[in-house]
Amino acid sequence: MPTLPALTAQAEHLIALGVHDLAGLPARTLRSFAAESAADDGTLLAVHPDRVPASALAPLLRHGDKPGFVVSDMADVDRFTPSGIDLPDAPLYLATGIDRGDHMANWSPEEALPALAEQGRTPLLLTEGIHWVLNQPAALERNRCFMTIGSRLRKPNGTLDARTPALWISNGTGRDGRERRGAPKVGWCWWRNRHTWLGFASTEGRGIQDPSRPAAPGAVSAAAVGGDDGQAGGAGPGEVAPG
Structure with a gap:
């Protein structure tokens, strides 16, 4: 997989997409943050989710000529917030050592979370x-x-919803519609289900400007991010196969 572009290039791309406007930030803020950050190759520039939620970012995704979308049964996508992870208290931050987690394909989220913690990593x-x-x-x-x-x-009762978010490419089946075949898709899978085509994206750490001193990833435990006890899960729409 190619290395992420330089932070300055990432900033320019986000500006071209209008992400700075969605975040209520001047373009110069993104440019100066990127220019002043002495980042290693592979560092990701991210806007805090409190500034721009997933529902606003998903339509900006592209795969070929197809725009991204959120599955119809995830209208509450913006209620999926950081769980057991401390984010930098800033509108912009960096995430280092991004990995797609292909080696965890066919693991369940329940299995992957403690393994990531043992590696000193936190899920994206x-x-x-x-x-x-x-x-x-x-x-x-x-x-x-x-x-x-x-x-x-x-x-509301304090337990975690058994759905876990994911990104994949639609096959244009079911409620996605044929016109969305090949489009990037924000969807979900059950906490205890495995999928051969889904890894678990993670980061070494998050911080502001100096990725050599990232903010502490935070103790992320299965209790903090896990599903409800006794939730057997099942196959959500398009989740048995990459649909």
């Missing part, structure tokens, strides 16, 4: 995954897609 947020694909479209390939289990939805 949904918004971070979208930022990654915006600036590195090759990160999303058919049958080589990824989950972003750092974002979870907490229900």
Whole structure:
């Protein structure tokens, strides 16, 4: 997979897409942040999800000539927020050492989360995954897609929704519609289900401007990000096969 573009190039691409306007930031803020950040190759520039939610970013995705979309049964996508992860308190931040987690394909989120923690890594947020694909479209390939289990939805009773967000390429089946075949798709899979075509995207750490001293990833435990006890899960729409 190609290395992420330089931070200055990432900033320009986000500006061209209008992400700075969505975030309520002047273009010069993105440019200066990128220019002043002494970042290693492969560092991702991200806008804090409080500034731009996933629902606003998803339509900016492109695969060929197809725009991205959120599946119809995930109208609550913006309620999937960081779970067990401390983000920098800033509108812009960096994520280092991004990995798609192909080696975890056919693992369940329940299995992948503690393994990432043992490696000193934290799962990507949904918004971070979208930022990654915006600036590195090759990160999303058919049958080589990824989950972003750092974002979870907490229900009113305090338990976590058993859905976990993911990014993949639509086959244009079911409610997606044939016209969306080949489009980048924000969807979900069950906490305890496995999928051969989904890895688990993660980062070494997050920080502001100096990626050599990232903010502490935070203790991310299965209890913090896991599903409800006793939730067996099942196959969501388009999740048995890459649809």
